[in-house]
Amino acid sequence: MVTIKSDTESEPVQVEIFPSRFLSPETTQKLLNELYKSGGIVRMMIQGPNLPRTVTYGPGKGLPIEEHRNLLVEVGGEVLELRVKVGRIRLELEGEEFLPGIQAACERALPFSFQIKRGKFFREISTISDYAKYGKDADKRILGLVDPRAKKESALAVLSEKDSDKKEER
Template identity: 45%
Template sequence: MAKMTDATYPQCRIVPARFLNPETVEKLLNRLLEVGGIRKLVLNGQRIPPTVPYGPARGQPNPHPMRRVIRVGDQDVELQVQVGTILLELEDRAPIDGIRKACDEVFTKFPYSLSEGKFMKTQATVSDYAKYGPGADERILGTTDPKSRGGPLIIQGTK
């Protein structure tokens, strides 16, 4: 149960009308970093596997132009999906205008929608429990697939 002292952080969702190229994602994320005030960020989309997952060509390498490493801040991020939705958790509501401005700058060829709501999980699920145990850090819940081996990527801010 949530305690009275628990802070609730505002969350946002950016849905562009098209699936994004890695270059656009790189541009947007760097703009968002400039805006700041973001606690968590999740890139959602269709997964692009490194090898062909099934069919007669199963196991063969799957070169894909949308699966590549992008540079965000001073970190390299390997995209595993073709980004379709971006989820954000913010420190407070102040950066939302900045985020909207950043989106307006990046998404010039097609529309997007920016909505405020609740989009990430706040409690550990059974999968989270199996992976992280009883004392899971709430900050990493919902940022990464608990079934994958990789963890979330931490980009150091100015704080």
């Protein structure tokens, strides 16, 4: 049986924002707030190289890296600690009509060039790791948001509890 959807109902779209430089915590906060304000975000993932808290290898192993501590960003009233150098932001939007808002938000927040790509960036089907981590009846919006080895509590933030306006971030 084929179900025909009405023309007015919009499908969620996924986009990736790829700036030409890595973002500092200040620019990250500015961009995330602009994106948040532009609305229509179902979920969001930020990705980039790890910023370790200590030297991980070599003669200096275990020494603290003070520069990477307390990198806090405030988004939607929630304070998050940055653990990566932000190089890529993936979003799921409620519909195509929010795309111009995302473009405008990036133009306002980023002082250098960027690319916005449309595609499919989050998986829909639970993997074995997801099953082991989240259980059988996991919220599908969590899938693909965090690294399989990352702790959900520290890597995931729920910015709004409303079902229709739930935003998550790594």
